[in-house]
Amino acid sequence: MKLQLLPSSFDNGGAVSQRQHLSCLIIDDCVAFDAGSLAFSCSERHRSDVRDIFISHTHLDHIAGLPIFVDDLFSVLSEPIRVHATVEMIRVLERDIFNWSIYPKFSELENSVGRVIEYKLFEPESTFPIRHLTFQAFQVNHHEPSVGALVTDGEVSIGVTGDTAPTELIWDAFRNCESLQAVLVECAFPNELASLAEVSHHLTPLSLSLELEKFGRRDVPIYVMNIKPMYMDDVLDQLNDLRIPNLFTLKIGSDYEF
Ligand SMILES: [Zn+2]
Numbered sequence: 658m659k660l661q662l663l664p665s666s667f668d669n670g671g672a673v674s675q676r677q678h679l680s681c682l683i684i685d686d687c688v689a690f691d692a693g694s695l696a697f698s699c700s701e702r703h704r705s706d707v708r709d710i711f712i713s714h715t716h717l718d719h720i721a722g723l724p725i726f727v728d729d730l731f732s733v734l735s736e737p738i739r740v741h742a743t744v745e746m747i748r749v750l751e752r753d754i755f756n757w758s759i760y761p762k763f764s765e766l767e768n769s770v771g772r773v774i775e776y777k778l779f780e781p782e783s784t785f786p787i788r789h790l791t792f793q794a795f796q797v798n799h800h801e802p803s804v805g806a807l808v809t810d811g812e813v814s815i816g817v818t819g820d821t822a823p824t825e826l827i828w829d830a831f832r833n834c835e836s837l838q839a840v841l842v843e844c845a846f847p848n849e850l851a852s853l854a855e856v857s858h859h860l861t862p863l864s865l866s867l868e869l870e871k872f873g874r875r876d877v878p879i880y881v882m883n884i885k886p887m888y889m890d891d892v893l894d895q896l897n898d899l900r901i902p903n904l905f906t907l908k909i910g911s912d913y914e915f
Pocket of ligand 1: 716
């Protein structure tokens with residue numbers, strides 16, 4: 658399974674920055690896990706092949722690229738962009754984004770072929786296919802209704818927590834998944850901002866270390882993502898201080914094969 662975390666920003670020389678403002682993972686070049694930076698930094702191949710977007714929750718850093726992606730492709734789509742989301746997420750997208758005030762209500766528009774966006778509902782704790790992949794969604798502990806997921810291609814699986822504070826269910830699923838090759842987990846704030854992490858439902862290196870005890874496996878690499886750029890250096894130092902083997906940061910813009 659191929660995985661890439663799309664860049665959010667670029668440095669003065671135009672190189673990919675490791676500062677992650679937005680969240681968008683591309684799986685096997687054709688399925689997006691969230692759409693934060695989709696449209697802003699995806700490749701031509703992604704523009705032509707990504708037609709399925711799984712939404713973990715509706716915070717702006719996870720959906721900012723969604724309306725722009727649909728807009729960008731509006732006239733060339735030969736099939737709708739399929740947005741996989743819960744009924745609560747779709748309600749928020751239709752009420753707060755695709756409402757004509759913020760952006761066009763694409764669900765009411767068609768190009769010369771037909772619809773340009775199609776909502777595909779899923780329930781938390783359900784299993785469903787997206788292209789050649791199988792997604793199993795799990796409710797996590799974040800502000801909006803939010804899910805993480807186990808994603809499998811039939812041979813290997815990866816676990817993605819999405820944004821979450823300390824949670825339970827998803828760790829049981831990850832621990833029991835025999836084909837699990839990697840876990841991608843958030844760690845937004847440094848330890849000294851634990852109170853901010855608590856009120857905003859995010860993790861710190863310390864609370865992440867407790868989550869990994871719930872996970873309980875040391876044979877699976879853990880990749881940290883969604884570090885708030887402002888605190889990146891402190892979070893990286895504190896992650897390093899944990900001395901946890903198999904703990905890495907997910908390099909933005911790099912291709913991973915699992
Ligand atoms: Zn969030």
